Amino acid sequence: EAGVVQSPRYKIIEKKQPVAFWCNPISGHNTLYWYLQNLGQGPELLIRYENEEAVDDSQLPKDRFSAERLKGVDSTLKIQPAELGDSAVYLCASSLGAGVSTDTQYFGPGTRLTVL
Amino acid sequence: QQQVKQSPQSLIVQKGGISIINCAYENTAFDYFPWYQQFPGKGPALLIAIRPDVSEKKEGRFTISFNKSAKQFSLHIMDSQPGDSATYFCAASKNYGQNFVFGPGTRLSVLP
Numbered sequence: 001e002a003g004v005v006q007s008p009r010y011k012i013i014e015k016k017q018p019v020a021f022w023c024n025p026i027s028g029h030n031t032l033y034w035y036l037q038n039l040g041q042g043p044e045l046l047i048r049y050e051n052e053e054a055v056d057d058s059q060l061p062k063d064r065f066s067a068e069r070l071k072g073v074d075s076t077l078k079i080q081p082a083e084l085g086d087s088a089v090y091l092c093a094s095s096l097g098a099g100v101s102t103d104t105q106y107f108g109p110g111t112r113l114t115v116l
Numbered sequence: 117q118q119q120v121k122q123s124p125q126s127l128i129v130q131k132g133g134i135s136i137i138n139c140a141y142e143n144t145a146f147d148y149f150p151w152y153q154q155f156p157g158k159g160p161a162l163l164i165a166i167r168p169d170v171s172e173k174k175e176g177r178f179t180i181s182f183n184k185s186a187k188q189f190s191l192h193i194m195d196s197q198p199g200d201s202a203t204y205f206c207a208a209s210k211n212y213g214q215n216f217v218f219g220p221g222t223r224l225s226v227l228p
Contacts, residue, residue: 004159031214042122042205042218043160056215091159103214104150107159 002026004108006092012114018080021111025073025094032069033105034077035091043091043107049075050097082115089113119143120208122219129226135193137222139206142187146208150216151180151191154203163204164191196226 005024013019025032030051035043046065048056051072060067064083069075079086089110095103121140129135139149150165166173166180166189173180179192193200203223207216 040221042120042207042221043216044218045215048215093159104162104165105216107152107161109157109159 004092004094004106006090006108006111008111009109010112010114012116013082014116015084016081018078019082019113020079021077021090021092021113023075023077023092023094023108025075025092026106028096029094029106030072030097031095031103032075033093033095034067034075035093035107037089037091037110039088046077079113082113084115087113087115119217120206120219122206122222124222125220126223127225129196129224131196131198131226131228133196133226135196135200135224135226136190137204137206137224138188138190139208139219140186140188141208141217143208143210143217144187145210146217147211148209149180149182149189150207150209151178152205152207152218154205154221160205193224196224198226198228200224201226 007022032049034046037043047060047067049069052069067077089112091110093105093107095105151163152160153163154160164175164178168184177194182189203221205221206219209216
């Protein structure tokens with residue numbers, strides 16, 4: 001079974017440039033998460049989707065960050081414009097979804113963003 | 117606001133020894149407590165998890181001990197191996213697995 005796929009794995013951009021990250025969850029997983037992981041820290045939730053609906057985006061900095069999950073499968077996270085402080089690893093995770101007891105989240109390898 | 121505290125920040129253990137990582141939480145609404153293992157360049161992977169209706173769960177060399185009254189839980193790795201060298205994150209969530217809050221992580225090094 002294929003795991004969560006993310007691309008690109010690495011991205012280097014200059015500040016004020018836009019950047020986008022793509023995630024393909026595990027087949028059949030209805031819930032998709034985007035996390036931010038700073039160096040030496042645990043992941044922090046940015047947004048959670050149930051199918052195509054963003055059910056929790058309270059931690060997403062909406063002035064520069066946006067996300068979409070069209071058709072309830074793949075998802076894209078965008079930053080525009082990027083700032084130096086956005087340098088981090090962006091993790092995508094998926095799970096079966098609401099109603100599943102102890103729903104396990106499966107993480108992708110992440111995209112390491114460096115903003116110069 | 118950090119809702120899950122984790123210690124130690126780093127841990128060095130000899131091969132065959134016991135590794136112990138501790139976590140504490142504040143929100144009594146949390147009802148699911150997983151531990152994740154992360155190797156460099158990889159995403160976190162679920163190691164073992166516990167619900168608050170039990171005080172201990174064991175899977176192979178890995179054991180979670182849970183103290184609901186103290187709002188603390190810990191991971192014990194028995195017979196630690198060099199391949200266990202990784203960063204370990206405790207986490208907590210409400211509604212059995214949604215919206216995890218992760219601890220800051222413990223970097224474990226097991227010396228051969």
